[in-house]
Amino acid sequence: MTPRQTTPQQRQTEVGEHHGDKLTVPVSLVEAQLRDVLSAWGMPAEHSEITTRIMLATDLRGIDSHGIGLLPLYDELRMAGKLTMAPKVEVLRETPVTALLDAGGGLGHSPSERAMRLAIEKCRSSGLAAVAVRNSNHFGAAGIYALMAAEAGLIGLATSNVWNAAVVPTRGREPMFGTNPLAFAAPAGRNPPFCLDMATSTVAIGKLRLAWHDGRGLPDGWALDEQGLSTRDAAVALASRLLTPLGSRSELSSHKGYGLAAMVEVLSAMLSGGSFAVLRDPDADRMNVGHFFLALDPAAFRDRGAFEADMDAMIDRLRASRSVDPALPVLVPGDPEVAAEREREVAGIPISRKLAAMIRDVAERCGSRYLLETPAG
Amino acid sequence: MTPRQTTPQQRQTEVGEHHGDKLTVPVSLVEAQLRDVLSAWGMPAEHSEITTRIMLATDLRGIDSHGIGLLPLYDELRMAGKLTMAPKVEVLRETPVTALLDAGGGLGHSPSERAMRLAIEKCRSSGLAAVAVRNSNHFGAAGIYALMAAEAGLIGLATSNVWNAAVVPTRGREPMFGTNPLAFAAPAGRNPPFCLDMATSTVAIGKLRLAWHDGRGLPDGWALDEQGLSTRDAAVALASRLLTPLGSRSELSSHKGYGLAAMVEVLSAMLSGGSFAVLRDPDADRMNVGHFFLALDPAAFRDRGAFEADMDAMIDRLRASRSVDPALPVLVPGDPEVAAEREREVAGIPISRKLAAMIRDVAERCGSRYLLETPAG
Numbered sequence: 001m002t003p004r005q006t007t008p009q010q011r012q013t014e015v016g017e018h019h020g021d022k023l024t025v026p027v028s029l030v031e032a033q034l035r036d037v038l039s040a041w042g043m044p045a046e047h048s049e050i051t052t053r054i055m056l057a058t059d060l061r062g063i064d065s066h067g068i069g070l071l072p073l074y075d076e077l078r079m080a081g082k083l084t085m086a087p088k089v090e091v092l093r094e095t096p097v098t099a100l101l102d103a104g105g106g107l108g109h110s111p112s113e114r115a116m117r118l119a120i121e122k123c124r125s126s127g128l129a130a131v132a133v134r135n136s137n138h139f140g141a142a143g144i145y146a147l148m149a150a151e152a153g154l155i156g157l158a159t160s161n162v163w164n165a166a167v168v169p170t171r172g173r174e175p176m177f178g179t180n181p182l183a184f185a186a187p188a189g190r191n192p193p194f195c196l197d198m199a200t201s202t203v204a205i206g207k208l209r210l211a212w213h214d215g216r217g218l219p220d221g222w223a224l225d226e227q228g229l230s231t232r233d234a235a236v237a238l239a240s241r242l243l244t245p246l247g248s249r250s251e252l253s254s255h256k257g258y259g260l261a262a263m264v265e266v267l268s269a270m271l272s273g274g275s276f277a278v279l280r281d282p283d284a285d286r287m288n289v290g291h292f293f294l295a296l297d298p299a300a301f302r303d304r305g306a307f308e309a310d311m312d313a314m315i316d317r318l319r320a321s322r323s324v325d326p327a328l329p330v331l332v333p334g335d336p337e338v339a340a341e342r343e344r345e346v347a348g349i350p351i352s353r354k355l356a357a358m359i360r361d362v363a364e365r366c367g368s369r370y371l372l373e374t375p376a377g
Numbered sequence: 378m379t380p381r382q383t384t385p386q387q388r389q390t391e392v393g394e395h396h397g398d399k400l401t402v403p404v405s406l407v408e409a410q411l412r413d414v415l416s417a418w419g420m421p422a423e424h425s426e427i428t429t430r431i432m433l434a435t436d437l438r439g440i441d442s443h444g445i446g447l448l449p450l451y452d453e454l455r456m457a458g459k460l461t462m463a464p465k466v467e468v469l470r471e472t473p474v475t476a477l478l479d480a481g482g483g484l485g486h487s488p489s490e491r492a493m494r495l496a497i498e499k500c501r502s503s504g505l506a507a508v509a510v511r512n513s514n515h516f517g518a519a520g521i522y523a524l525m526a527a528e529a530g531l532i533g534l535a536t537s538n539v540w541n542a543a544v545v546p547t548r549g550r551e552p553m554f555g556t557n558p559l560a561f562a563a564p565a566g567r568n569p570p571f572c573l574d575m576a577t578s579t580v581a582i583g584k585l586r587l588a589w590h591d592g593r594g595l596p597d598g599w600a601l602d603e604q605g606l607s608t609r610d611a612a613v614a615l616a617s618r619l620l621t622p623l624g625s626r627s628e629l630s631s632h633k634g635y636g637l638a639a640m641v642e643v644l645s646a647m648l649s650g651g652s653f654a655v656l657r658d659p660d661a662d663r664m665n666v667g668h669f670f671l672a673l674d675p676a677a678f679r680d681r682g683a684f685e686a687d688m689d690a691m692i693d694r695l696r697a698s699r700s701v702d703p704a705l706p707v708l709v710p711g712d713p714e715v716a717a718e719r720e721r722e723v724a725g726i727p728i729s730r731k732l733a734a735m736i737r738d739v740a741e742r743c744g745s746r747y748l749l750e751t752p753a754g
Binding site: 097098130219227278318 | 575625675678
């Protein structure tokens, strides 16, 4: 059994995760490659600069599934006529503490950055703000937007729904939600910000593909077959494309992961007027993905510095807690990304030769330069 | 091996879950029993009426671990001098969209009800509001407060930290967080509100005790032994009292459940100035539990009725989705509680004879009437 053909919509997070022969590309070249391709696609500088910065920051943070590795997917969406390259991003409704944006049918990064920037501005005046976005698309890694708030000294929450359903409710056998990510960040004092950035599924589709490439079986609880039963066969799982919600199965409380996926859907789609994937007209020319951003100022609740000091105390205590294997210390959400960033800023960004070849094709198709490899590379 | 002696702080959610011989007590008698005991403890009517109402609503909704079943635990806290029975609940800080309350060291129900009421009022004026509470204690079921918002036509979020740590971070072997609950509710049109009410651990301690009573082994992934390794022996698990975060183990993404527990701690404790259990002075006379409440008005984002219609469409589609076993349909978060409420409002509330005997003791200790059984019962 081989995985059946996937549609562009299904390929999110599948690229950029393969092992094997890797290039290590200087940060400046990855940045230039992103900017060149987005510009060649017709994205105006006001959007391409922000999109480049966010995708690059994602790769620097080690989230390979959500940075330059998505260019081939975005290119497929573009060629299928599903992306507006020069979208008009509009504020449809606004109060001192809320706003609703229409992303104009383009990629989600630039309108999401604007939405969180607006939430931060409003929060600085009012202590609290929420901004919803509709008519958007994939926005990359949710953590990037939550971190914007933390870097401004605020607590940040970011969620998004997804245009294709893969996650099956507890007891069910039909996919109802996407991997519906949720990110939460909070500033500390001495420490980098706390940053939880998670899909509400047990794992992403990309992990199934990786196991299939490696010829490995899946852990029980990642994926389901067409009958809705757990499968450990990666090929079966890639054919059915059915993921479990966090918790993985009923006796391990998968109803909680299912509930969290639904919560993200409510905040991202129902609140903004975005579309619920399984009820969207499949012929609609836009995916109408929705996002939600919230910013909350600790200074509205605590004396200056008290919140950050308590965050440091918690973070330090978690890091100092005993681990099962002394070689694998307890981590704080955000630690792996900070470590990747420190390393990659100096060493460059690892990109598999397979992904590099796909990006070469993307560049050729739009008449952009291909910059990831020297002519001898 | 037998479970070691538990402290009052460790007993949360352990009572009211036993199988076996049950009474079915009319709703009015459960209500009267709650009111009588709380009053006999010296709780003034302004707090005892609200606490009674909330605990009764919890039992009606079938959440037996968080209603009258907690009276014995609360009594132990009271006798240990850890609860202020006539607390002064104060607003310490306030803006048009935020507030911070001091609960005065009493039970959490009444200050939490006031906090969510305040958030709802502010949200009705502004579209969004957040209220944090410090110096509190156990507040019962988080879903009750989230539902208050939904019943007012708003989206509601409620979280609380817990005074004792039981949940072990991924890779760790020391407990760092309580079961840190999170509840999220949203109004629909034709349907009852969506209401997710979950601990961020895989299961609560009460489920371990239930398995031990029944002589059953535990599913792999619920609990850990003293070395931080998964145990299926309920006696071992009750001795170590170490729970896994949602996800249950590393390969099933328990780092997400751990991150959610930490998120709840940040919102509930760090934001309010509540205490992080593992850093609290064990001799402190108050637990200083913290809560967080948020209310968000869909009308700030959507035309009147549009959000509720989209909620109905999602809820209907989820209920109609195919299930693995046709006898076990896919549920929507909140469905089991609504079903329990419909049944119990008419039939009464099931209470085990064991719990009833404990409540008789509680009543005797404080000179309250015992009302759950007729003299012949």
